[in-house]
Amino acid sequence: MSCGVLAIAEQVNGVFRKVTYEALSEGRVIADGLGCSLSVAVLGSGIKNNSESLGKYGAERILVADDAALEEYMTDTYTNVIAGIVTREKPCVIILGASSRGRDLAARLSARLDAPLAMDCVAVRLDAGNVVVTRPMYGGKILAEIMLEGEPRIIAIRPNSMKIAESQKTGVVEIIVVDKGSTDLKFIEKKLDTGKVELTEADVVVSGGRGMGGPDYSAIEKLAGIFGGAVGASRSAVDEGWRPHSDQVGQTGKVVSPNLYIACGISGAIQHLAGMSSSKVIVAINKDPEAPIFAKADYGIVGDLFEIAPLITEEIKKVKGL
Amino acid sequence: MEVIVLLKQVPSTESFVGISENGLSVKTDDVKWVINPYDEFAVEEALRVKEAHGGSGSVTILSVGTEKAVEAIRTALAMGADKGILISDSAAYNCDGLQTAKILAAAIKSLPFDLIIAGQRAVDGDNYMVGSAVAELLKIPAITMVMKESIADRKITCSRTVEGGMVVIEAPLPALITTQRGLNEPRYASLPGIMKAKKKPLEIKSLKDIGLDSAGTGAPKTKIISLKYPPERKGGRMITGETAADKARALVKALHEEAKIV
Numbered sequence: 001m002s003c004g005v006l007a008i009a010e011q012v013n014g015v016f017r018k019v020t021y022e023a024l025s026e027g028r029v030i031a032d033g034l035g036c037s038l039s040v041a042v043l044g045s046g047i048k049n050n051s052e053s054l055g056k057y058g059a060e061r062i063l064v065a066d067d068a069a070l071e072e073y074m075t076d077t078y079t080n081v082i083a084g085i086v087t088r089e090k091p092c093v094i095i096l097g098a099s100s101r102g103r104d105l106a107a108r109l110s111a112r113l114d115a116p117l118a119m120d121c122v123a124v125r126l127d128a129g130n131v132v133v134t135r136p137m138y139g140g141k142i143l144a145e146i147m148l149e150g151e152p153r154i155i156a157i158r159p160n161s162m163k164i165a166e167s168q169k170t171g172v173v174e175i176i177v178v179d180k181g182s183t184d185l186k187f188i189e190k191k192l193d194t195g196k197v198e199l200t201e202a203d204v205v206v207s208g209g210r211g212m213g214g215p216d217y218s219a220i221e222k223l224a225g226i227f228g229g230a231v232g233a234s235r236s237a238v239d240e241g242w243r244p245h246s247d248q249v250g251q252t253g254k255v256v257s258p259n260l261y262i263a264c265g266i267s268g269a270i271q272h273l274a275g276m277s278s279s280k281v282i283v284a285i286n287k288d289p290e291a292p293i294f295a296k297a298d299y300g301i302v303g304d305l306f307e308i309a310p311l312i313t314e315e316i317k318k319v320k321g322l
Numbered sequence: 323m324e325v326i327v328l329l330k331q332v333p334s335t336e337s338f339v340g341i342s343e344n345g346l347s348v349k350t351d352d353v354k355w356v357i358n359p360y361d362e363f364a365v366e367e368a369l370r371v372k373e374a375h376g377g378s379g380s381v382t383i384l385s386v387g388t389e390k391a392v393e394a395i396r397t398a399l400a401m402g403a404d405k406g407i408l409i410s411d412s413a414a415y416n417c418d419g420l421q422t423a424k425i426l427a428a429a430i431k432s433l434p435f436d437l438i439i440a441g442q443r444a445v446d447g448d449n450y451m452v453g454s455a456v457a458e459l460l461k462i463p464a465i466t467m468v469m470k471e472s473i474a475d476r477k478i479t480c481s482r483t484v485e486g487g488m489v490v491i492e493a494p495l496p497a498l499i500t501t502q503r504g505l506n507e508p509r510y511a512s513l514p515g516i517m518k519a520k521k522k523p524l525e526i527k528s529l530k531d532i533g534l535d536s537a538g539t540g541a542p543k544t545k546i547i548s549l550k551y552p553p554e555r556k557g558g559r560m561i562t563g564e565t566a567a568d569k570a571r572a573l574v575k576a577l578h579e580e581a582k583i584v
Contacts, residue, residue: 111458145546
């Protein structure tokens with residue numbers, strides 16, 4: 001069996017996404033289990049200097065493809081480059097973050113390499129040399145254990161599901177020359193709010209539902225803000241047009257697993273619960289004492305969220321000494 | 323404009339999904355079956371593309387599934403699609419995402435198309451895979467998670483959602499796109515639409531009919547070895563207090579001292 005774990009880093013403007021560290025840390029665990037090495041592929045433009053820091057998370061080799069044509073993520077060029085690296089390195093496992101970009105790349109790569117892919121994995125274990133992953137299906141209503149057969153096994157991990165661990169190893173940067181191939185896709189522009197905390201990566205998520213009664217989310221924005229967290233919404237709030245689609249938490253939106261999830265004015269439809277029940281601690285605030293969300297919450301408060309949320313914000317400020 | 327929609331029939335998201343005795347599959351007896359919500363956006367967008375191009379060309383619904391999936395295809399035809407093709411073959415019932423993509427790609431090879439639209443994922447397997455894999459197998463460009471598209475001069479320009487915003491990308495046709503919530507508001511099937519749908523062509527094909535044998539799809543590369551329910555969340559405790567301020571204080575104390583996350 002060929003061996004070697006290849007992690008794929010994801011960076012935006014030279015800053016690595018948190019899930020990159022999670023993928024590297026988990027990749028290290030897998031590599032140790034299989035008794036092989038961990039490399040990481042970093043694609044981008046002008047990223048040479050930042051890449052060295054990835055050694056801290058267990059990569060022995062940091063393979064840097066630095067090229068102006070790789071500045072923006074384009075499915076075809078990135079697939080071509082990664083496929084080239086795979087042909088050369090012959091990894092038995094590829095691990096990357098299941099971000100919007102990571103999912104796009106993983107799916108295309110799986111078909112290109114005729115390789116098994118498990119998307120949105122929340123756990124990985126080795127069983128007599130086999131790689132077994134756990135991944136949610138049916139929007140998190142069911143957890144499946146999946147065995148991946150064939151190589152390289154592509155594991156896309158769900159953000160916020162794996163621990164980040166620093167390693168004693170130091171990585172060596174290798175600049176690699178790669179064939180970018182031809183490209184059909186053309187980058188036109190991007191509109192990014194870089195100040196916005198990404199829902200799927202946030203440690204704290206405060207979501208508002210129908211109980212918000214309108215588009216004024218300032219009370220829960222302040223509460224999320226004090227944690228450096230993200231604001232989410234239920235489907236009904238999104239359907240009302242109070243929040244953008246990208247904020248929707250649930251089976252047909254984003255699945256989140258923060259340390260703390262605060263549901264404000266959300267009754268707890270099965271689709272919403274599927275999207276947040278893997279959160280570590282859940283707090284629910286709702287006027288209706290019968291709301292189903294209370295059955296899933298670690299802590300429940302019956303009351304008016306517009307009165308209670310600001311008071312919680314003030315109390316947390318006190319505890320944090322702000 | 324020839325548009326193909328990749329469609330899957332799935333349990334509705336309101337359904338409770340139970341695990342079978344064998345622990346390897348889900349119980350589907352009491353499930354309400356619907357068009358995958360992301361594929362509904364795909365059907366709607368296909369109809370809009372056809373309408374925007376003077377109504378010429380056709381919208382073809384293509385699905386892999388059991389014969390029950392005929393219902394989902396009929397619904398799409400009632401929304402306004404022109405014809406349906408269902409690949410239904412007992413050899414294809416338990417295939418994984420990559421095998422499904424191989425079947426779809428094989429079926430598409432004999433169909434004319436300018437654009438393929440697929441859901442970003444099906445809400446049963448949540449694989450986020452089939453659309454991109456079909457595009458790769460057909461060697462055409464794909465843009466995933468599309469919120470907005472426009473077509474001009476044989477090029478499609480798409481706004482694709484990414485963390486924190488949007489990226490605008492252009493691809494030459496033929497191309498494949500996958501849908502994101504917000505792309506459109508799917509229409510309901512009208513009563514005349516439902517009547518008309520009954521007469522629209524709907525073919526059921528086997529793998530052999532599309533020139534595939536089991537070697538063509540290969541063995542599944544992902545195998546379910548167990549299914550389980552996520553750990554049941556035990557209902558916690560209600561925070562009580564005389565006033566809202568008391569409750570807020572008690573909650574933060576609990577988060578700080580018990581849960582230790584503040």
